Amino acid sequence: MTQPIRIGIVGMGGFAGSHHNTVARLEERGIVRLVCACDPRRAAFGAEQQAWRFGPRNVGVFDDYRPMLEACHGDLDYVVIPTPIQLHAEMHDAITFLGIPAYVEKPPTLDYVELGRMIAADSRARRSSLVGFNYIVEKSRLALKERLLSGEFGAIRGGTLSALWPRPSSYFTRNGWSGRLVIDGQVVLDSCFGNAISHFVHNMLFWAGAPGLYSWAQVAAVRAELYRAHAIEGADTFFVEADLATGCTLRFALSHACAGASTSSETVICEKAVLRYAVGGQIEIAWKDGRTERTASGPFDGLEENHIEYCRYLRGEIPRPATTLEDSRPFVVLNDLAHVSSGTIVAIPAQLVSHERDEKEQKDYVSVSGLAKAVDNFLSRGVWPGEAGWRRDKGDVVTPSDLGRFHGTVRAMAAANKAAARAGAAG
Ligand SMILES: NC(=O)c1ccc[n+]([C@@H]2O[C@H](COP(=O)([O-])OP(=O)(O)OC[C@H]3O[C@@H](n4cnc5c(N)ncnc54)[C@H](O)[C@@H]3O)[C@@H](O)[C@H]2O)c1
The missing domain is CATH 3.30.360.10 (Dihydrodipicolinate Reductase; domain 2)
Structure with missing residues (x-):
């Protein structure tokens, strides 16, 4: 029996909510475990946190990704960044600084100079980050x-x-x-x-x-x-x-x-x-x-397939993520x-x-x-x-x-x- 891959998710609303739904389903199948999540408006997502059963699943909840990473970085195999495009680079930088790879939602950034910086930062992570273009898998x-x-x-x-x-x-x-x-x-x-x-x-x-x-x-x-x-x-x-x-x-x-x-x-x-x-x-x-x-x-459930394939990559079962x-x-x-x-x-x-x-x-x-x-x-x-x-x-x-x-x-x-x-x- 393999250990579940340990995940953090930045954000709770918008498309971050879809990641929470998918990760909760994959957790029931023993593929992943949600360690922590954050959102600057976490109180606005009380009903969602109940529906996702954060309490029984023992999910750590934070207002911001920085304290979340500080508290949980030793327990994370990857962190999902399904946040506004202009925040991706700074979040990816903080996560990979700790050696952790990220599942960065598409587009990673729309500025080619910033993308160059993200590519350089990614080399600090234990494994390559994934960019969430849905259909390559x-x-x-x-x-x-x-x-x-x-x-x-x-x-x-x-x-x-x-x-x-x-x-x-x-x-x-x-x-x-x-x-x-x-x-x-x-x-x-x-x-x-x-x-x-x-x-x-x-x-x-x-x-x-x-x-x-x-x-x-x-x-x-x-x-x-x-x-x-x-x-x-x-x-x-x-x-x-x-x-x-x-x-x-x-x-x-x-x-x-x-x-x-x-x-x-x-x-x-x-x-x-x-x-x-x-x-x-x-x-x-x-x-x-x-x-x-x-x-x-x-x-085809793009989100589910991408999480499953990324977990397979992190377990060493396949050689690379779908899109780096x-x-x-x-x-x-x-x-x-x-x-x-x-x-x-x-x-x-x-x-x-x-x-x-x-x-x-x-x-x-x-x-x-x-x-x-x-x-x-x-x-x-x-x-x-x-x-x-x-x-x-x-x-x-x-x-x-x-x-x-x-x-x-x-x-x-x-x-x-x-x-x-x-x-x-x-x-
Ligand atoms: N793969 C797909 O099919 C798909 C579909 C929709 C959106 N997306 C991508 O997902 C990303 C988010 O899009 P969205 O429309 O959901 O955006 P959004 O503005 O609704 O934000 C998503 C989440 O980020 C949170 N957030 C904002 N600032 C934050 C911060 N400082 N710290 C932590 N969380 C913060 C918000 O509270 C929200 O929960 C984008 O990159 C978008 O392109 C992908």
Whole structure:
């Protein structure tokens, strides 16, 4: 009988609550044990602490992660960081300073310089930290990537990601950091591309990554147009084209400025076949010779699978975590270069934006007329929405050598937003 892996969780609300639910279930199966948890508003989570049975499970509860680590660091195998993006780096620093690895929620950070510091700090931990991109552990994904690497489908010619994930206006007011570019001088950069849909962007780089199974493609050049329809500081709609170091091009069209059902589709175009992967849906392989293979990707609990696999890594049963901080670098660089390329975040023309009230949910959505067509035109034909009626200049073609412009670009975007808000208030 192996000993349960000992865990601490920073936070209790938001997605931290989902980690508590998962860890409580895994504790019943003897896989893990929750040693401690903290939250600056711990009193607000009294009912949750009861539901999670913190008392009988003998969980230490703290107001802050620092005293929690001071009291419990000798009893911890890993600490989960499911907190606001801009707090990840300081929490990861404090945890790895004590030699403890972390399960850092995605995105680890959206600032490539900060990511470099986190990668360096991680070398102090006993084992590598995990970044919580949900879908790399999927068995069906790993099996398909093996087939890609074996050359069965021929060389990768390109790929597209389409993801329309409606978010109501309340999503952006649920905490102090949603949709923000910068807080107190620190990069946040919360967006559909950098946060909620980042899993799928990371997945696309995973498909194109070689030579090993756990490889992510390096980005060589990026062009992007960033837009907003919600009243937020950052962008809620991204059109991005990335030339990879391998020579092929990926296109991404993502938005939170929509209503109705969420859709997402990862497509990989190869010499001999086109692969379409829908999480929780269907995997389709359309061969150029006319054959089509279809299988279900099957039900998948990303959080549970990631905790189980990370415990297996910490027990020495598998050689590496699904995504390390270093593996996240291509995603963070791509996100940062998309901002540098776009230069500005442009408001989607007002006559295209309508406001929709979902009476059942009691929530307000925005909807952009022609969005699905703009996505299709971009992904299939390379037509940029700016030139097709959304009225903006093209994004610059930028390369990793332009990353030095990243912080200045983000500061300028935040300043432009403030100036527009002031002008709006004055007018
Ligand atoms: N893997 C996934 O599918 C998934 C889904 C949703 C969110 N996330 C990620 O989880 C993270 C948190 O997102 P969220 O929307 O739940 O954020 P949130 O703002 O709701 O915060 C989460 C928790 O952090 C706590 N917290 C805030 N400041 C703290 C501090 N100083 N010390 C300790 N705890 C603190 C909050 O009280 C809350 O309990 C983000 O990185 C997000 O991208 C991942």
